[in-house]
Amino acid sequence: MRSDCPLNYGIEIFCDKWSLLIIRDLMFFGKRYFNEFLHSEEHIATNLLADRLSMLEKEKIIRKSKDTQHKQKIVYSLTEKGIDLLPVILTIGLWSEKHADIKLNPGRDIILGEAKKGLTRGIDKMRKKLIKEHEVG
Amino acid sequence: MRSDCPLNYGIEIFCDKWSLLIIRDLMFFGKRYFNEFLHSEEHIATNLLADRLSMLEKEKIIRKSKDTQHKQKIVYSLTEKGIDLLPVILTIGLWSEKHADIKLNPGRDIILGEAKKGLTRGIDKMRKKLIKEHEVG
DNA sequence: TTAACCACTTGCAAAACACAAGCGGCAACA
DNA sequence: TGTTGCCGCTTGTGTTTTGCAAGTGGTTAA
Secondary structure (H helix, E strand, O other): OOOOOHHHHHHHHHOOOOHHHHHHHHHHOOOOOHHHHHOOOOOOOHHHHHHHHHHHHHOOOEEEEEOOOOOOOEEEEEOHHHHOOHHHHHHHHHHHHHHOOOOOOHHHHHHHHHHHHOHHHHHHHHHHHHHHHOOOO | OOOOOHHHHHHHHHOOOOHHHHHHHHHHOOOOOHHHHHOOOOOOOHHHHHHHHHHHHHOOOEEEEEOOOOOOOEEEEEOHHHHOOHHHHHHHHHHHHHHOOOOOOHHHHHHHHHHHHOHHHHHHHHHHHHHHHOOOO
16 A cells, blocks of 8 residues: 555555446446456456456455356355445546536436435435345345 | 446546545645645656646646746646545545555544535535635636 | 756656457256 | 357457656756
8 A cells, every 4th residue: 555545545446447337337237247247338358357356356345156046157246345335436427427528328317316416315325225236234 | 438428437537546646635735736746645756747637637627827936836726627526535535434454544534524424515515615725616 | 156946758667458369167959 | 968159267469557767958046
């Protein structure tokens, strides 16, 4: 670590071009398998995806488990630490919606709308949903 | 741009290991000069600092102006787009405080405390202060 | 006049990234 | 029971970004 600043702690872990996109896919698009992350529109390379998944697991942001149906498949899901990145992801999304100089996906309003109405309440509501989906707690 | 996802828009601009730290220094530590950013505890290199400052200016997150007193000095300050990164920085800080497995700087509680009491209210209060300090609006 | 300070720029080595191909384990099908 | 294809990766290679050190041209204080 370069410093003991809380901001820097988070930056060193997930501030790269891919980690938060993987977490987004887990949060909002129900993706759980290696191949599903691979086919997101940003097109991450297989080696980088493998790197990020093992890093995020090491940091206890995601959890790896075996699929009970298909033995060759591995299921990824969010831990509580991962779910708690929801405010970070939403605030970045809201900032982009306000300030982007290019046209963004209007479909994402469904996700951001709740947070736009009231940040704290929107986060609480979405957090509860995620805790159920990822069997946390 | 790799996609039209709002999250991705923000990520492509400021999700690297340095940009948010420079913005933090502008927001909370009153830093305004090249040399001041240079001497933060994370120790950015001069070429990277120059790169990031020109990128952040190009993205209209910061503003460059000449010091009226010292002609050789250049003053950096936040635009409204930059000030609006406050929620992003605060939520990363709060996440770190909650989940870090190492000891973090307890002095930062002064900054995070207001947001911890109530996120929306804390942001509003700090935002108003920043708008005055950076002469925005 | 000279020494220090200012915001950078340049050069180079190391690390990270991006792309393509391949690999061993598992599964569906003939 | 052999073949074909999907599964989560790993490996190899070239390119880009980063990190460090040194230097530069203009400015300022003594």
